[in-house]
Amino acid sequence: MKKINILFASALILLSAGCKDAKAGIKDGKTEIMKVGSTSITKGDLYRQMFAASGADTALANSSNAIAALEIERTAEIEEEAESSLSFYKMYYGDQFDSYLKSAGISEEEYKEQMIQSIMGSKLTGKYVGDEYETVCGSYNPIQATVLEFPAEEDADAALSKLKDGTATAAEISQEYVLTQSGSPEIITINTLSYDASALSLIRSSSKDDGWQKIASSAGDKWYLVQVNETDINAFKDEAVKTISGYSEVINDATSYFYKKYNFHVYDIDLLNAVREKEPLALNQ
Amino acid sequence: MKDFVKKNWFVSILAVIFVFVSVYYIYDTNKGKLKGKTSGGEDVVYEINGTDVTAAQFYDDMYKNNGIAAVYHAFTRAVAAQAAETTDEMKTLAANQASSIVNNYYSNYGAGYQDQLDSELKSMGYEGYDSLEDYLIDYFKLERIAEEYARDNFDNLTIRNISYLLIKAAGTGADTEEPVISEELQAKLDAVDAMLNDGASFAETAAAFSEDESTASKGGVLGSIDKNTTSLDAAFQEAALALKEGETSDWVYSPAFGYFRIHCNASTPETFTKVFYEQSQVEGVETEYDPDSLAAYEDLLNRYDSTLMMKAVWAKGQDLGVTFTDEKIADGLKNYMAVAE
Numbered sequence: 001m002k003k004i005n006i007l008f009a010s011a012l013i014l015l016s017a018g019c020k021d022a023k024a025g026i027k028d029g030k031t032e033i034m035k036v037g038s039t040s041i042t043k044g045d046l047y048r049q050m051f052a053a054s055g056a057d058t059a060l061a062n063s064s065n066a067i068a069a070l071e072i073e074r075t076a077e078i079e080e081e082a083e084s085s086l087s088f089y090k091m092y093y094g095d096q097f098d099s100y101l102k103s104a105g106i107s108e109e110e111y112k113e114q115m116i117q118s119i120m121g122s123k124l125t126g127k128y129v130g131d132e133y134e135t136v137c138g139s140y141n142p143i144q145a146t147v148l149e150f151p152a153e154e155d156a157d158a159a160l161s162k163l164k165d166g167t168a169t170a171a172e173i174s175q176e177y178v179l180t181q182s183g184s185p186e187i188i189t190i191n192t193l194s195y196d197a198s199a200l201s202l203i204r205s206s207s208k209d210d211g212w213q214k215i216a217s218s219a220g221d222k223w224y225l226v227q228v229n230e231t232d233i234n235a236f237k238d239e240a241v242k243t244i245s246g247y248s249e250v251i252n253d254a255t256s257y258f259y260k261k262y263n264f265h266v267y268d269i270d271l272l273n274a275v276r277e278k279e280p281l282a283l284n285q
Numbered sequence: 286m287k288d289f290v291k292k293n294w295f296v297s298i299l300a301v302i303f304v305f306v307s308v309y310y311i312y313d314t315n316k317g318k319l320k321g322k323t324s325g326g327e328d329v330v331y332e333i334n335g336t337d338v339t340a341a342q343f344y345d346d347m348y349k350n351n352g353i354a355a356v357y358h359a360f361t362r363a364v365a366a367q368a369a370e371t372t373d374e375m376k377t378l379a380a381n382q383a384s385s386i387v388n389n390y391y392s393n394y395g396a397g398y399q400d401q402l403d404s405e406l407k408s409m410g411y412e413g414y415d416s417l418e419d420y421l422i423d424y425f426k427l428e429r430i431a432e433e434y435a436r437d438n439f440d441n442l443t444i445r446n447i448s449y450l451l452i453k454a455a456g457t458g459a460d461t462e463e464p465v466i467s468e469e470l471q472a473k474l475d476a477v478d479a480m481l482n483d484g485a486s487f488a489e490t491a492a493a494f495s496e497d498e499s500t501a502s503k504g505g506v507l508g509s510i511d512k513n514t515t516s517l518d519a520a521f522q523e524a525a526l527a528l529k530e531g532e533t534s535d536w537v538y539s540p541a542f543g544y545f546r547i548h549c550n551a552s553t554p555e556t557f558t559k560v561f562y563e564q565s566q567v568e569g570v571e572t573e574y575d576p577d578s579l580a581a582y583e584d585l586l587n588r589y590d591s592t593l594m595m596k597a598v599w600a601k602g603q604d605l606g607v608t609f610t611d612e613k614i615a616d617g618l619k620n621y622m623a624v625a626e
Contacts, residue, residue: 020318021318021319022318022319022320022321022322023321023328024321024328024329024330024339024340024343025328025340026328026340026341026344027326027327027340027341031610032610033356033609033610033611033614034356034359034360034607034608034609034610034614034615034618035606035607035608036360036363036364036367036602036605036606036607037363037364037367037368037602037605037606038367039363039366039367041356041359041360041363043344045359045410046344046348046352046355046356046359047340047344047347049355049358049359049407049408049409049410050344050347050348050350050352050355051347052404052407052408053351053354053355053407053408053409054347054350054351054408055343055347057350058343058346058347058350059330059331059338059343061350062333062338062346063331063333066333066334066336067333067334070334099620099623102616102617102620102625103353103617103618103620103621104349104351104352104353104617105348105349105353105613105616105617106349110349262333262334263332263333263334263335264331264332264333265331265332266319266330266331267319267320267321267322267328267329267330267331267332268319268321268328268330268331268340269319271330271331272319
């Protein structure tokens with residue numbers, strides 16, 4: 001009988017064991033950091049409060065920095081950019097900047113290091129697009145082309161004549177007719193919406209050999225002159241990476257890609273829920 | 286054991302079935318649960334690229350990310366809880382304002398308003414959405430603490446109730462020297478002087494001549510300022526704080542605005558409260574005069590001295606007794622509250 005009782009007691013203990021989601025906590029949560037009158041404020045109190053204010057942001061930012069440190073080269077250019085921003089803040093905020101550093105308990109060097117990490121983090125999407133360039137180009141079909149938009153057909157005709165006989169460049173035409181476009185080649189992808197569909201369709205169906213072409217907008221209220229400059233995606237990689245890196249869906253893809261690549265994993269249910277709320281693409285669990 | 290099983294075979298079978306069901310139940314219950322991890326005896330919060338971030342490290346990381354704001358909220362909550370009583374008026378006002386805040390949040394955040402409010406309140410150390418009124422009551426207590434501090438430190442803060450009139454001077458802005466005064470400008474300045482010298486009140490003169498449209502119609506009334514007011518022109522502020530009640534300054538030149546004459550309506554606590562009451566009556570506020578009212582200090586707190594609340598709360602905390610076990614936190618808080626020596 002005694003053995004049966006032991007068996008049942010063990011079963012009950014097993015039943016109640018491990019039924020909760022994990023929560024991480026600091027070991028010295030009861031350590032007092034401050035006492036105001038009769039109120040004691042502990043490290044645990046502060047941990048919970050900071051977590052509510054910025055737990056997810058901190059975890060995501062620090063993880064992004066860790067990823068960037070592995071993926072992005074820390075160049076002199078990046079360090080100069082951080083130094084320049086630091087100088088600006090010091091000049092603009094004056095004494096308030098020093099006060100901020102003292103409040104945060106960080107030195108100027110530490111603040112500059114945070115800026116460097118942030119700049120490196122901002123380059124991750126570009127790195128992703130560069131690394132996965134051919135796959136990404138398969139989705140967005142970039143073409144390098146020059147586009148000029150005219151409100152009047154006679155202006156478009158006159159400009160087309162000059163462009164075809166070489167008496168003016170696209171930049172010169174842009175200045176002469178005070179156009180919105182600069183006359184420089186730009187990257188056109190399936191996401192490009194800044195021109196009428198007729199112009200975009202003509203670009204996608206043309207080649208470099210077609211030279212300058214004219215087409216009216218679908219509504220017939222504007223005229224476009226278009227020239228395909230390059231269709232070889234490797235010939236304009238830098239420009240294409242810059243353009244495509246700005247697309248929100250690409251940023252999302254990059255986020256998901258890198259957090260998965262570096263096995264971001266959360267072991268605290270509150271943080272998991274907070275990250276799920278803030279940046280669900282970072283999670284692969 | 287064998288004999289026991291033989292004798293009680295039915296119970297034994299039930300026991301075995303029970304154990305299997307229990308094991309399956311435990312497995313099934315736990316399979317969806319988040320598993321924890323430890324490293325070096327510490328709980329791990331998350332890992333990235335095989336590097337564990339423990340709760341201790343996470344605490345340090347979060348502290349660097351503006352943790353001092355959390356310390357400040359904890360400090361102010363502790364002061365509010367001990368240094369001021371909750372009045373019925375505070376409870377009623379909190380209930381009304383809570384309703385208004387909820388409506389605003391709903392307008393801005395739609396269906397997610399409750400989560401947004403919940404998150405913001407938790408970040409300040411409150412339980413969440415349901416403690417909105419508690420937060421408001423604490424805020425009213427801190428306001429009262431600040432108002433009483435201002436009243437009790439009236440002279441130290443150099444509090445004044447001020448009116449002014451402005452004659453705009455052409456060519457003002459980046460110039461640091463007074464421009465040459467044209468005949469037209471001189472005539473305006475002389476007209477103001479003449480009216481004041483003839484015995485007209487400052488309010489009448491300001492209404493007649495002031496070129497500052499925001500105050501001219503109110504007889505030039507600016508309101509309450511003190512030595513910590515930062516939104517004023519430096520020359521204006523220096524001249525204003527030097528005045529005693531009833532005094533009017535000479536012409537004060539400001540490169541950014543032109544020429545001011547400034548009048549001090551109150552420079553003592555008694556007159557300060559009375560003058561504020563009279564000015565509020567003119568603006569249509571219907572209340573009875575109460576010499577103990579702190580409304581004038583509330584005006585100072587909300588409009589012209591953004592440092593007052595923190596200084597007052599710090600001072601009250603000192604009265605209650607504050608001790609820190611970490612000097613870094615002590616220094617950080619003092620800097621955050623702008624009370625560092």
